[in-house]
Amino acid sequence: xxxxxxxxxxxxxxxxxxxxxxxxxxxxxxxxxxxxxxxxxxxxxxxxxxxxxxxxxxxxxxxxxxxxxxxxxxxxxxxxxxxxxxxxxxxxxxxxxxxxxxxxxxxxxx
Amino acid sequence: xxxxxxxxxxxxxxxxxxxxxxxxxxxxxxxxxxxxxxxxxxxxxxxxxxxxxxxxxxxxxxxxxxxxxxxxxxxxxxxxxxxxxxxxxxxxxxxxxxxxxxxxxxxxxxxxxxxx
Numbered sequence: 001x002x003x004x005x006x007x008x009x010x011x012x013x014x015x016x017x018x019x020x021x022x023x024x025x026x027x028x029x030x031x032x033x034x035x036x037x038x039x040x041x042x043x044x045x046x047x048x049x050x051x052x053x054x055x056x057x058x059x060x061x062x063x064x065x066x067x068x069x070x071x072x073x074x075x076x077x078x079x080x081x082x083x084x085x086x087x088x089x090x091x092x093x094x095x096x097x098x099x100x101x102x103x104x105x106x107x108x109x110x
Numbered sequence: 111x112x113x114x115x116x117x118x119x120x121x122x123x124x125x126x127x128x129x130x131x132x133x134x135x136x137x138x139x140x141x142x143x144x145x146x147x148x149x150x151x152x153x154x155x156x157x158x159x160x161x162x163x164x165x166x167x168x169x170x171x172x173x174x175x176x177x178x179x180x181x182x183x184x185x186x187x188x189x190x191x192x193x194x195x196x197x198x199x200x201x202x203x204x205x206x207x208x209x210x211x212x213x214x215x216x217x218x219x220x221x222x223x224x225x226x
Contacts, residue, residue, distance in 0.1 A: 034214065041220075041222075042219065042220070043114075043202050043204075043217035043218050043219050043220050044153065044202075044217045045217070046214040046215070046216065049214060087152070097143065097155055097158065098143075098155070098204070098215050099155060100145075100152045100153040100154070101152060102152050103152060
């Protein structure tokens with residue numbers, strides 16, 4: 001069973017920041033939070049991951065709460081090409097299997 | 111990152127037949143996985159392909175239906191046996207790279223299978 005809860009859908013205006021929430025209240029100490037996205041008909045694409053510190057890369061920022069029970073993926077300036085299903089996944093260590101939940105369908109509109 | 115290719119990219123098959131899907135990676139990998147994505151659904155892990163030994167299957171998936179081979183560090187096959195329309199899905203190969211084991215899993219483009 002997926003260990004995360006995400007809203008089923010979100011709309012976002014082009015050029016604005018998109019904040020995608022994820023709840024993972026049962027996360028354990030050695031589990032990482034990973035984010036992937038899947039653009040229609042393509043394989044999932046890695047976005048970012050973190051353990052307890054906030055992380056940033058060229059695609060997004062990941063904010064993890066201090067108790068690690070929830071996190072937020074931030075796309076700083078959403079574009080139409082960011083329209084996709086976004087998956088928040090809790091993964092054991094660096095070798096654990098990725099188990100996908102239902103994800104959030106994000107639609108970026110002009 | 112890694113370049114992952116899958117063959118075929120898509121196929122239409124008749125009920126009762128079998129299809130073998132190939133996954134080739136341009137870098138050595140430690141772990142390879144096979145996923146299924148049924149229409150309108152999320153991804154479901156089928157199995158972990160182990161080099162030189164039998165694959166490790168997830169609950170609900172069995173070797174007779176989804177035999178998997180992994181003869182070396184860069185190649186794996188998944189066979190969908192005795193197909194029925196319920197097997198119509200996208201099948202995806204995923205890998206963890208040998209030289210970057212703490213890194214993420216990368217996914218192939220998928221094989222879109224339709225069973226009539």
